[in-house]
Amino acid sequence: SMAGGLEPHLEALRREMAAPGPAVLSVLLALLVVVFTFLIWRFVQGRRSSRKAVLLLGLCDAGKTLLFARLLTGRYRDTQTSITDSSAVYRARNDKSANVTLIDLPGHESLRLQFLERFKAAARAIVFVVDSVAFQREVKDVAEFLYQVLVDNTVLKNAPALLIACNKQDVTMAKSAKLIQQQLEKELNTLRVTRSAAPTSLDGSATGGPAQLGKKGKDFDFSQLPMKVEFVECSARGSKGEEGDADFEGLEKWLAKIA
Amino acid sequence: ERGGNNSFTHEALTLKYKLDNQFELVFVVGFQKILTLTYVDKLIDDVHKEFRDKYRNEFQQKGTLGLLNGTFDFKDDFMRLLRDAEESSKVRAPTVMKTFEQSLKSQKTVKCMIETRGEKPKEKVKNKKNKGSKKEGTEAVAAPGKASAGDKQPSAAGEKEELTKDEILQKNREEFFKRHMKAGEKSRSPKPEAQKEKGKKPRVWDLGNSNAKVLDYSNSATNGSAEACPMEEFDPDIALGDRNREPGRLYDLEYESDDEAEEEKVIQNPSKPSTKKGGLGGMFGMLKGLVGSKSLTREDMDPVLEKMKDHLIAKNVAAEIALQLCESVAKKLEGKVMGTFTTVTSTVKQALQEALVQILQPQRRVDVLRDVMDAQRHRRPYVVTFCGVNGVGKSTNLAKISFWLIENGFSVLIAACDTFRAGAVEQLRTHTRRLNALHPPESHGGRTMVQLYEKGYGKDAAGIAMEAISYARNQGFDVVLVDTAGRMQDNAPLMTALAKLIAVNAPDLVLFVGEALVGNEAVDQLVKFNKALADHSMAQTPRLIDGIVLTKFDTIDDKVGAAISMTYITSKPIVFVGTGQTYCDLRSLNAKAVVAALMKA
Numbered sequence: 001s002m003a004g005g006l007e008p009h010l011e012a013l014r015r016e017m018a019a020p021g022p023a024v025l026s027v028l029l030a031l032l033v034v035v036f037t038f039l040i041w042r043f044v045q046g047r048r049s050s051r052k053a054v055l056l057l058g059l060c061d062a063g064k065t066l067l068f069a070r071l072l073t074g075r076y077r078d079t080q081t082s083i084t085d086s087s088a089v090y091r092a093r094n095d096k097s098a099n100v101t102l103i104d105l106p107g108h109e110s111l112r113l114q115f116l117e118r119f120k121a122a123a124r125a126i127v128f129v130v131d132s133v134a135f136q137r138e139v140k141d142v143a144e145f146l147y148q149v150l151v152d153n154t155v156l157k158n159a160p161a162l163l164i165a166c167n168k169q170d171v172t173m174a175k176s177a178k179l180i181q182q183q184l185e186k187e188l189n190t191l192r193v194t195r196s197a198a199p200t201s202l203d204g205s206a207t208g209g210p211a212q213l214g215k216k217g218k219d220f221d222f223s224q225l226p227m228k229v230e231f232v233e234c235s236a237r238g239s240k241g242e243e244g245d246a247d248f249e250g251l252e253k254w255l256a257k258i259a
Numbered sequence: 260e261r262g263g264n265n266s267f268t269h270e271a272l273t274l275k276y277k278l279d280n281q282f283e284l285v286f287v288v289g290f291q292k293i294l295t296l297t298y299v300d301k302l303i304d305d306v307h308k309e310f311r312d313k314y315r316n317e318f319q320q321k322g323t324l325g326l327l328n329g330t331f332d333f334k335d336d337f338m339r340l341l342r343d344a345e346e347s348s349k350v351r352a353p354t355v356m357k358t359f360e361q362s363l364k365s366q367k368t369v370k371c372m373i374e375t376r377g378e379k380p381k382e383k384v385k386n387k388k389n390k391g392s393k394k395e396g397t398e399a400v401a402a403p404g405k406a407s408a409g410d411k412q413p414s415a416a417g418e419k420e421e422l423t424k425d426e427i428l429q430k431n432r433e434e435f436f437k438r439h440m441k442a443g444e445k446s447r448s449p450k451p452e453a454q455k456e457k458g459k460k461p462r463v464w465d466l467g468n469s470n471a472k473v474l475d476y477s478n479s480a481t482n483g484s485a486e487a488c489p490m491e492e493f494d495p496d497i498a499l500g501d502r503n504r505e506p507g508r509l510y511d512l513e514y515e516s517d518d519e520a521e522e523e524k525v526i527q528n529p530s531k532p533s534t535k536k537g538g539l540g541g542m543f544g545m546l547k548g549l550v551g552s553k554s555l556t557r558e559d560m561d562p563v564l565e566k567m568k569d570h571l572i573a574k575n576v577a578a579e580i581a582l583q584l585c586e587s588v589a590k591k592l593e594g595k596v597m598g599t600f601t602t603v604t605s606t607v608k609q610a611l612q613e614a615l616v617q618i619l620q621p622q623r624r625v626d627v628l629r630d631v632m633d634a635q636r637h638r639r640p641y642v643v644t645f646c647g648v649n650g651v652g653k654s655t656n657l658a659k660i661s662f663w664l665i666e667n668g669f670s671v672l673i674a675a676c677d678t679f680r681a682g683a684v685e686q687l688r689t690h691t692r693r694l695n696a697l698h699p700p701e702s703h704g705g706r707t708m709v710q711l712y713e714k715g716y717g718k719d720a721a722g723i724a725m726e727a728i729s730y731a732r733n734q735g736f737d738v739v740l741v742d743t744a745g746r747m748q749d750n751a752p753l754m755t756a757l758a759k760l761i762a763v764n765a766p767d768l769v770l771f772v773g774e775a776l777v778g779n780e781a782v783d784q785l786v787k788f789n790k791a792l793a794d795h796s797m798a799q800t801p802r803l804i805d806g807i808v809l810t811k812f813d814t815i816d817d818k819v820g821a822a823i824s825m826t827y828i829t830s831k832p833i834v835f836v837g838t839g840q841t842y843c844d845l846r847s848l849n850a851k852a853v854v855a856a857l858m859k860a
């Protein structure tokens with residue numbers, strides 16, 4: 001009797017499956033549309049939100065936090081060594097609707113790699129701030145950090161635009177952008193040899209060690225990189241000191257271009 | 260990752276800090292080290308609360324721009340809080356002494372304070388049974404002291420109810436003397452002598468007092484004569500054991516790891532019941548956590564942290580370091596608001612993982628090749644010194660590193676400064692020969708890539724090192740690798756000798772070789788090595804250990820905790836990892852892989 005009650009239902013189901021009626025068909029179609037829309041929405045969302053950030057990187061005391069404050073508020077601020085990231089939305093000067101998120105990362109050696117890991121996937125562009133006054137002394141450390149950034153897999157894949165901002169130009173002893181570029185190229189040339197010759201890391205990375213920077217056989221050149229690299233001179237403090245404005249039209253123009 | 264303790268001393272200043280993880284604020288108070296200010300903690304707490312409440316809006320709503328644009332006019336509030344804290348500490352210090360009427364003593368009757376003669380011997384006997392003879396002396400002297408007081412009391416008690424001030428003073432004086440009695444004062448009065456003699460009977464040991472004769476079991480005739488001692492039956496089978504074994508082969512150690520696992524489980528079980536309590540409240544908390552408005556408290560994190568600490572210790576991280584790490588993670592997470600759909604466990608694990616990666620990724624990456632190139636340019640050799648305890652693999656890894664350097668085209672001079680261990684120089688000579696066979700001079704432009712500088716055994720290691728360096732400079736070698744003898748960190752003369760070698764020769768790189776099998780010992784070794792180097796150095800900034808070579812890494816599966824212990828103690832990077840005993844078994848550290856292995860269940 002029970003089986004008898006079930007049988008007609010099963011029959012009905014089987015009939016429906018064999019020749020689906022309009023009701024079932026429309027339900028299935030609706031489901032498909034919903035799933036499809038969802039996927040498209042996620043894809044678009046991912047694309048748009050994934051790379052909206054401009055990272056401010058550099059060694060300790062390069063002037064990243066002051067640049068960050070100047071870009072956002074235009075005013076001078078006394079800053080401390082950053083121990084965590086700060087992010088805010090930056091609207092370009094010429095008021096285009098597009099805006100980017102500026103992210104100021106700490107430059108301290110024990111923190112920089114950790115924060116780079118966290119934010120590198122979201123980077124649309126990278127501003128590498130260099131202290132032009134202390135450059136002669138720090139050239140090896142600057143090059144090492146720049147090398148670590150350039151050789152990172154995510155950075156190589158996304159190829160965000162790179163701007164090397166030679167900061168602290170208000171001081172008379174500051175090196176020019178041209179000189180900094182030459183020195184960095186020479187140092188990176190040496191570094192890629194020594195780094196690739198380092199013993200392979202544990203767990204035998206099957207990828208064959210760190211990626212090769214630039215072209216083999218030729219001296220390293222910034223034009224060999226997959227991303228656009230520009231050099232610009234700027235001064236976060238500004239030539240008129242704390243009351244005046246910062247001197248960074250080149251930086252602002254580049255940011256407007258990126259946005 | 261050192262957030263566990265909240266104070267820091269630098270020269271004459273002490274800094275105390277407090278973290279607010281919810282709004283990412285740090286409050287720092289600095290004061291002179293010589294002042295011991297009791298109100299600092301209270302001040303910092305008050306400032307924290309007031310600042311947070313006053314500017315809560317700015318933090319929550321306006322975010323970073325609020326921080327940049329906002330004016331935080333806190334000076335007046337701070338001065339007020341500082342004044343309050345100072346006053347509160349001043350008021351509390353002098354406590355008014357209670358008058359006699361207020362004290363409890365005046366309310367007691369005299370009778371209960373008098374100790375009569377009859378009671379005293381009871382106490383004495385009781386104490387004698389429990390404690391040793393030292394107590395006897397004190398009690399014996401106290402007894403007459405009390406006896407004299409007691410003699411006076413009964414007579415006085417009859418006359419008045421209350422003791423006069425003089426009686427009290429005398430009583431107190433006697434109590435005072437009783438407490439500070441030493442054995443030497445036994446001869447204070449004849450009465451105690453008599454009592455003591457009665458009480459002090461010579462202790463009879465069961466076996467003592469019998470002279471040596473009784474204890475001598477040896478047959479007087481056997482000394483020196485072999486015939487009196489019957490020869491045991493020598494059975495070669497029993498002596499040799501297994502007849503079937505191959506002569507000369509050393510078998511592997513067989514052990515069962517199951518017992519150990521069981522023991523661990525048994526130990527962990529007692530700690531589990533504590534996590535079961537809080538059923539319904541825990542459920543609500545979990546739901547709230549899923550929604551994402553829960554802020555982490557210490558109680559939430561404690562069970563998770565305990566588990567993580569035990570897990571780390573099981574992975575061979577030194578116990579105190581695991582503890583400090585968990586403390587630091589707790590401090591960093593306390594009060595933080597969790598995101599949506601994150602549990603306490605996942606947040607804590609994530610934070611711990613980040614802390615571990617940060618520990619392993621060095622402050623300054625040691626790029627040996629780069630530094631050798633620099634030294635080459637200045638036409639001087641790059642000197643590397645290897646130090647460590649016995650048997651960690653210094654000579655083996657030295658050979659591996661010289662192989663790697665030769666492959667990269669640098670010529671190496673090996674200085675045999677291990678003048679103590681048998682065969683050390685021969686070992687290095689064999690390595691040199693093999694390396695030269697692998698890289699003959701013909702393939703390197705006629706240059707001998709490896710050479711050994713040795714002066715035999717028994718000589719002063721520091722002197723040999725100095726001669727080796729000047730020889731390398733004259734002959735144009737690129738790198739000098741100095742091999743030292745293994746020494747225990749407690750051995751003061753050897754540590755002094757090592758410190759002298761390093762201080763005198765000023766090597767470019769001092770590498771500490773440590774094996775990955777070491778557990779809590781790692782902490783002790785590194786601390787003592789660094790201390791010895793710092794103590795015996797004449798310079799302002801002493802040369803300490805610059806890097807670590809982690810050896811025998813292939814012997815541990817995933818119990819990689821030694822890497823954490825060593826880098827935590829020294830804050831210096833792990834430069835090389837030795838993973839075997841052939842020349843190619845040299846690797847560099849992959850922080851993420853090691854942390855993954857560490858966190859794996």
